[in-house]
Every structure is written in C-alpha cells, then in structure tokens.
Amino acid sequence: MINVLLAEIAVAGVLDLYGVQMDTSAIQIQETKKEFLGDLTIVVFPLLKQSKKSPADTALELGNYISTHCNSVNAFNVVKGFLNLEIANSYWLSSLSEISNDIDFGYAKQNSGKTYMVEYSSPNTNKPLHLGHLRNIFLGDSVTNILKAHGHQVYRTQIINDRGIHICKSMYAWLKFGNNETPETTGLKGDKLVGKYYVEFDRIYKQEIEDLIASGITEEEAKKTAPSILEAQKMLVRWESKDSEIYNLWKKMNSWVYEGFSKTYQSMHVEFDQLYYESDTYIGGKEVVEKGVNEGLFYKKEDSSVWVDLSAWKLDDKLLLRADGTSVYMTQDIGTAIQRHKDFPGLSGLIYTVGNEQEHHFKVLFAILETLGFDWAKECSHLSYGMVDLPSGKMKSREGTVVDADDLIATVINDAREMTEERGHLQSLSMIEKEALYNTIGLGGLKYYLLRVDPKRGMMFDPKESIDLNGNTGPFIQYAFARIQSLLKKAGDRKDIRLDTDLSLIEKKLIIELLNFPQAINESGKQLNPSLLINYTYDLVKQFNSFYQSVPILKEVDECTKNMRIELSRMTSVVIANSMRLLGIDVPTQM
C-alpha cells in the first residue's frame, strides 16, 4: 500500500533532514482535496516541532526528499502546510491489475485464530418482532459477517427470553379469555396470537388499576395489588417450581411463538448457530449467585433477597434474587454468559447487540462478572444502538404505532414489485426468478436503510423512503451492479491491463476508491459499524456512475483503454458485491 510506503519514506526524510526519529503513525496522509493538484497529501504541521522551520519550507524540503526517494512520486506541490504528491499512473494501474485477479478482494486471506460470539435479536417470547428488532438483527448479522471477513471465527447467538413475568402475563390472559384459541383455529401466526394476549393482559391490568384508584387506593399501591398482576406473579413462582400445569401451558405457547419467529427469520434470510434459553441458563445463574453469597461476594438482606455491592464501579447495589427466591433478568444473563464460555472456551470476545436503553444493565453485568473473577469479563462488550423513531415520533405499543416486522417486510417487497414491473428489464425472467428479485430489492432496500446510520445514533424511519430508488439507497447500489453485469456480459474475455495505458483523472480516482475497500472493512470491523461500509460503497458507486457517464467503455476504439475500463468496471462490481455481502444484502444481475 502506497500510504505505508510514503509514511516510511517521510519518516526517513525527517530523520535525514532534521535528525529526529519519528513513528510512521505520526505522519498524516490523506487524499488530496479535489480543488488541488495531486493524489495524496501529507500534512506537515505536526512535523514543525522537528523541522523548526515554516510549514512551507518544511513541506518543500520533505517533498524534495520524497520525490527523489520514491519513484512512484512524479511531482509535488506545496499549498500552505500541505504537501501534495502526484503519484505515477503506472502505480495505480499496477495496483488495479493486482487486485483484479482477486475475487475475494477485501476479505482476510487467512484465519486470525480468534473466535467471537455475537448475540443479537433475542426477543421476548410474548410479542411479535417489530421495526426495532430489525435494526438489531441486521446490525448483528452484518457485524458477524464483517468479523468473519477479518478472518475470525464467529458464532451467531441469541438468548431466548422465554421465562419471566412477561410470559406469565400472556399465559394468564390466554387462560382467562383465550377459549382455547390456537394458531390453527385462528389462522394467526403463533407470535401474533400470543402477542394478542399480552396486550389483552395489559388492558385488564390497567382497568383494575383504575378501579382500585377509584376506590380510594393510591396508584402505587394499585399497581402492586391488582388481581391480575398478583395472579401472574403466582404463576411465575409455580413455573419456577415446575408446576406441570403451568409448565405445559408455557411450553405450548412458546412453541407457537417460535414457529412464528422462525417464519420471520426465514423471510429475512437470517440464521443462528447456537441458541440459549433463559429457562435453562437462569438455573446456572441462580447457582452462581448462591455460591457468591457463600463466598461473601454478594449479600443477603433480611427479607432474604440477594444483592451485590458495586460501589467499586461507582454503581448502585443490584438485586440478583428476589425475596421470594425467583430470579431476575440479570440472574439469567450471568448464567448465560458463563454457559457460553463453558461451551466455547477461549472466546476472544462476546458481543451483545442490544439497544442503548440497556447500557446501564451491561455495565452492571460486566462488573458482576468481574466480581465473580472471570478473566474473560473484560472481553465482553455491548454493541449499543439507538432507537428507531417514526416521523410521528416514538413507537408506542399502547398507541398502536409499532411497525410490525412481518408487515414491513411484506410491504417493502410489494413496493419493489410494483416499481420493478414498471421499469424493469424482466422479459427473460421466470415467475420464480421475478419473485426472488422483488425479494432481493425490497429486503436490500430495507437493510440498507436501517444500516446506513451510525449504530450509536438514534434514527428516523420514514416508511415512504425505505425503498426509494434514488439517492443513497440499496436499489441505487443494486442498479449499478446490475448495469455492470450487463456490460460485462458483452465484454468478452479478460485481458491483462497494460501499465502504459492512459489514465484520466476520473479513472484514477475510481482506482483509488477501489483500493480503499480493505481499509473500509478494517474500520467497520474495528468500530463494529456497518454504516462505514455503506458510506464507502455509496461513494464508490457515485464515482463509478460518474465515470460510466463520462466515457465510452465497450465502444472505446483504443484497445488498451477499453480493456482498462472494462477491468475498472468489473472490479467495481466485485467490490460492490463483496461489500453488500457483508451487509447481508444481495445484488441482482438484472433488475
């Protein structure tokens, strides 16, 4: 890579000129802004302490040194403290030639020897998946792909939140008002049916609270003593003691939900390697907590609830077991983390893809794991992401503004169908191929939209924009790919690029952009941030479209130039495909 080479030469230059040894990391190299002459720019301000000269003099001296010591540097110019270097066309052409034989360009060539586990999705089993889950799922899925591209082994996992008070709420409402309804008798998807009774519970509960308040009880008291919530709590205790009636009901309703979820995952082409069930892992968590009490790591209050003191982390004390002996969310998360490290010894990292409203929870979890003395605790990390809001504001289940995942996916595929039928080149496609294409475009647009924004930030979801075709969208990228495929089909056999081919500015810029791909993968992996890859790919495609528009490719008469342009196009499509694959987005050969 030329940047590395230039940095080394610059370091040698500083040593030779000013007698100071520097690290290559201190050399700032960036692409030259388009309004200046040159390809790469070294910022010399940080070197002034060493040179003890003006920015202009330093840049001039360093420029002279570099151009005589690096034959890929043709010329240079100095603007203020910026040393602009012009790199020889032959360098760019040989770089293009090199990567154009690499179908896996950008991906690690060998195994890193490291293993990671990425947790994502992990829904509760009391209601269907919604838009918020989609951001979570696409993010976790993409981060997994990106880590794999770094040569790591990665396991996709979930914690299935299949126990707890929330499940009991659905069960209670179903028992009371369900009339033995099943997915079969109602034709409802299993997760939708169970979700219906979770909502039903909430309605009853609210009503009871209102009635209690009307009878003169305080709101706080009413919330604790409403009959429905007391019943649900009793159920949880019975469940933990494996009461067969409750346990069987729980199994039945959960099985409905899993069937529903599995359909949803299939529709978005997402799979997992290893599932963990809270109903299994909470037991291990409980045991560890009890052991921790005996070892004096945790303490018991008079009411026999168990707590941990986290003042060493400047965190409040945290409850680990309720007074009635049942466990909380944290208890099972402790058990799950331990189980995972038992099952996969030597994990280099365990990454939790969970919304930012749980940042505090994970700080506490990791602190507890450290308290327990697990040395892998510091390798656990929380991939936190911001909430998805609608133009109308926040999604609120109470107000019925939650965007259902199944509905959204269906909508987006249908929109893709309508738009593609209108303008597509589909004559040669069978019905099945067409359906697959609508799927690719609709889902691709949706994934692109949700992955485009920096995960850390909250984002706005506008249903109208999600599968827009113009601008910074999935279909825009897909179209560029399809168009290149069409071109390549007519291009004939590949030939090597001649290093003396003429290069225009726009062609050179495109090569430079292509060469940046490994760096984009690198950054997105380091930061666990797929949006960096999206931004990169979008810039690349814009650059390509501009190139495509400005010069003939197949109609070019000069054979060398024509061949170079074909290779440039082909390599662009390889990078598009390789990048989109990491985002979980398919690219069609025609659309």
Add this chain to the structure above:
RNA sequence: GGGCUCGUGGCGCAACUGAAUAGCGCACUGGAUUUCGGCUCCAGCGGUUGCAGGUUUGAAUCCUGCCGGGCUCACCA
C-alpha cells in the same frame, strides 16, 4: 435530582477521530442521450455546525458553563 448521550442548510444523514473553502441524499430550479441499461449524470439554490467562553498554528470534533432533546438510575425484561 445524579449518570450517559446527542444538537450540523426545510427534512434525513456524512465528515478518515484536530487540518485546506463543512460534504452527500431528498425536496426545489435549470441542463445532458446519433452512447454500452436514464432506477443515470452535470450544475444551481440552501449552513455563523444549539448558545457563550476557553485550549490550539488550526475546532463540527477537545475543555467549561448555559439552553434544548433522548436514554437511564426497578424485587420489569
């Protein structure tokens, strides 16, 4: 109230973690096809980066204060 976090053209997002005149998309205005897929390209309009100080050769980026959102501090998950 304590902690975390975010305020960038009308709207939605960038800015390589401190560098050149803050970029892009949507929307709006005007152009481009004897051309390989026009779901394309080119140009214009539009910003004192919430406000006020400070550090620095250089600040959207770092520090302090204020204003305004969001999240969180559960015997919920």
